[in-house]
Amino acid sequence: MTAMRDEIARLAEASTHDLRIEWRRTHRTEPPASLSRDLLLRALAYALQERAQGGLNQTTKRMLAALSQKTGPGGGSAPGPEAALKPGVRLVREWRGEAHAVLVLEGGYEYQARRYRSLTQIAKLITGAHWSGPRFFGIAQLPGKARQVRPAPSPTAEDARHGQT
CATH class of the missing domain: 1.10.720 (Transcription Termination Factor Rho, Rna-binding Domain; Chain A, Domain 1)
Structure with a gap:
């Protein structure tokens, strides 16, 4: 040693x-x-x-190899913060004085009685600009902790400059 x-x-x-x-x-x-x-x-x-x-033991090596096939080049990516949301959860974000509610479904989201594949689609529909859906709705991955839903960020001066208040 x-x-x-x-x-x-x-x-x-x-x-x-x-x-x-x-x-x-x-x-x-x-x-x-x-x-x-x-x-x-x-x-x-x-x-x-x-x-x-x-x-590493052989079991761990096999497990890592299998994971790298799923998440490596061309194999997709690791699940994002959205993956932790259970069906039935309601996300609410106030935008320009109006509350916007999204219902988490199995494999998608419901907003204004329509189904969407991602929160980003809904955030763009609400704001008219490209936003990260998880960021817009305040969903964050905290290092070393379980995924949590945080309050949505308040509009910043940067948002105001881009007409996103």
Whole structure:
């Protein structure tokens, strides 16, 4: 364990050039050109720890591979804040003195007795401008916490300049 810490400390003091050499030795490939010194150092430290303590088990590797197929290039993206809303939830946003209510449905939303695929479509209909629907209705992902519904943001000076008050 001490030897690994000493090696990581040595890497932390190394130049970017030396880290790239270490990458070639460790991974037997060229390091990605866009990789910063900090990321090179972190990746090399992880490789040292992996060798000393073992890497991910096969089950975890399979699970990550399956997830990357779903969310990787061409595979879509991670679910957004809208995915956490349960059918039956009512979202209300006041806009220009008028309250706008949206009902969350299974696989969509209802606004003014019409069905829509996304909150962004509804936000654009209400404002006449492109808005992020989740942002317009105050839905946010808080780091390290469950998704929550927050009060919708108040119009800002920036909104006023663009006629969005």
